[in-house]
Amino acid sequence: VTSAVLAGMVWALENPTAGIVEADEMDYRRCLEVQLPYLGPVRGYYTDWTPLDNRPGLFPEDLDKDDPWQFRNILVR
Secondary structure, three states, rough: OOHEEEEEEEOOOOHHHHHHHOOHHHOEEEEEHHHHHOOOOOOOOOOOOOOOOOOOOOOOOOOOOOOOOHHHOOOOO
């Protein structure tokens, strides 16, 4: 979290006329440039994992088994 705060502060200092913006309005490339020294290796891997793997667990859940990527399948209650 602190690397994201640092990246946000650097972005704000470099863009003083931008005003208040949402995170997705910021230049992600510049933010990652600031963050990468603190994150270590950042890699992506393709897998067949879905939020429904190993679910339901000990308790019944309201799952959408037709569309595993629905928000309610990811939400932790």
